[in-house]
Amino acid sequence: MNWKRLYALTGWKTGTFSKRGQLSMTQNLFMIEIKELDDFAQAAFHGYKSLNRIQSWIFQTVYYTNENILVCAPTGAGKTNIAMISILHEIGQHFKDGYLHKDEFKIVYVAPMKALAAEVTSAFSRRLSPLNMTVRELTGDMQLSKSELEETQMIVTTPEKWDVITRKSSDMSLSMLVKLLIIDEVHLLNDDRGPVIEALVARTLRQVESTQTMIRIVGLSATLPNYLEVAQFLRVSPETGLFFFDSSYRPVPLAQQYIGISEQNFAARNDLLNEICYKKIVDSLRQGHQAMVFVHSRKDTAKTAAKLVELARNNEDLELFKNDEHPQFGLIKKEVMKSRNKDLVELFESGVGVHHAGMLRVDRGLTERLFSDGLLKVLVCTATLAWGVNLPAHTVVIKGTQLYDPKAGGWRDLGMLDVMQIFGRAGRPQFDKSGEGIIITSHDKLAYYLRLLTSQLPIESQFISSLKDNLNAEVALGTVTNVKEACAWLGYTYLFIRMRQNPLAYGIGWDEDAFSLPLK
Structure with a gap:
């Protein structure tokens, strides 16, 4: 050529x-x-x-x-x-x-x-x-x-x-x-x-x-x-x-929805999250699509799945979730009944499944197969599925953006990388001509995720938090032996580049001489 x-x-x-x-x-x-x-x-x-x-x-x-x-x-x-x-x-x-x-x-x-x-x-x-x-x-x-x-x-x-x-x-x-x-x-x-x-x-x-x-x-x-x-x-x-x-x-166009909740009471907020999530899933099912709901703890997968089935029963929408018309339903049902996973067995006939890292590998594999074959209409899962398994759906819902971080000993926001990876599961190039990503978060976080996902926030360096450890590692390795070499080493980092562009974000005033290291 x-x-x-x-x-x-x-x-x-x-x-x-x-x-x-x-x-x-x-x-x-x-x-x-x-x-x-x-x-x-x-x-x-x-x-x-x-x-x-x-x-x-x-x-x-x-x-x-x-x-x-x-x-x-x-x-x-x-x-x-x-x-x-x-x-x-x-x-x-x-x-x-x-x-x-x-x-x-x-x-x-x-x-x-x-x-x-x-x-x-x-x-x-x-x-x-x-x-x-x-x-x-x-x-x-x-x-x-x-x-x-x-x-x-x-x-x-x-x-x-x-x-x-x-x-x-x-x-x-x-x-x-x-x-x-x-x-x-x-x-x-x-x-x-x-x-x-x-x-x-x-x-x-x-x-x-x-x-x-x-x-x-x-x-x-x-x-x-x-x-x-x-x-x-x-x-x-x-x-x-x-x-x-x-x-x-993007091979399949992605429609994105951002929904903010201002309710402060924990129980009321949780009910509202479930209701909004349910409405979005029903909209997708009525169009003949499958949906995934991402939650942030293993325990919450079964809780959310059970709540969705309960809401479907109360609203007389269970027919939308049912899978008994599938040609392999009888055969697969026998296989599902052999599973020791209580949630998998109980939710199967309602066309809903759960998926998280705490399940046995064989049960996770069965759930993935059921969803890809269309026997499960809705899958409630944790972010592990977005990373480790190539299993897309037309509609993806992120239910809440707060997750507990044991290292920090408190709650933190869902990171950009996880959100992008989860949204990447929406839309199947082989079967769908479009995909839909829905994020339900608190009202005060709405603008943050909007800027994040429309690529308006620049990528900043987080290197300062571990600068001491990394410098010590280079000293131990023998690649940094004096202050001049330490400055040269710093010139190879992304932190150095961002400091020159946006010094105030890193707590320093602008001084031309401070950034005179040559970029090789």
Whole structure:
């Protein structure tokens, strides 16, 4: 394919895309067919005919260059396949004389949660097995011996686990073999886990400069307003390595509703939450759609499910929930009755299910199957389902945004990352032409979530909260030995970039001399 000619025809260049609809005019020209890839790369895309329009647009940069890249795109835009293309590029670098030199490289995929790491490991193991690549999970739940690490070409890990490994000077031989670092959900920088990402990116960038070795960084993120600063942090060229796609590129359009409750009394507020939630679900069921309700504790899943069934009975709407006309109802009912989970058995005939991490794996698997087959019309679940299981629905309702945090010893607001991940479950590209995300919160939090989800709030750094710990880690590692080196290390963090842009947010006045560190 003559890329230069195609760019000339469309009037586009590789880089930042934020204008709505511009890409759609040329999307038919742009779909890259899988048969255009190298033979070994086609094996990883078995069952695919072509890349989607976002993947096709950035394919040239990801597959044919070693540049650091940052892709900001809505949930469901196919960022996992972008990661796969970068992995195939790295594999291609080590194919010599028809033989893959496995001992020359390691690929690290940093997933935000253990549940997601397990899902990524499973998917990539299956797709890379024709290339004889070993993909293993390395998290708090899954430990790897030294020999297993040596035999593994792709490590799927969490930010905390990779931070621990790269902190140890004894593991330097492992980090020296890393040639590709993929960081999923980069907008986590705004979360309380953001400092870990900042620390490991800063360590990687310093390693690249001190050893003069090539480590490619691929950042995958949801749409965010200050993407230029995040690109600067990841050392991404804004002209050639930065790709920004707004919500118009979501494969299934998402309608969003924000509902605020001003009721102060706890019991009355809870009743109101249930009633609003019920009305929204009934609206969805009347249109022939399934719905998911996200609550914030395991106990509340069964409570909410029982309340929805009670409201349906009182309003004579039970027929909407019923599933007894399904052709497999009799067969599946026998299987459900064997379950020891009381909630699963009792709620099944009402067409409602519950799902949380406290259930047995076999019961969770059965519930997921029942919902995907249409035997459950409504699923009440915790955020674990949004992260660990690829199970979408047309309508998604977040019932309340307050959750108890045992570490803080009190209540906190549902984080941006969880809300975006939950809303990402709304709308199924295979079955639906649209999706609906509904968030029910207290009235005073309405504006906050509205700004958050329309990408109006810039991503700030949370690094100050753990600055002491991270600096001590660098001192122990031997990479910081004096004040000058400590200042240089700070220059690699996202905190440094945001301090220059918004110093007042970090409690400091503007002083030009204080920010004279050169950004390399």
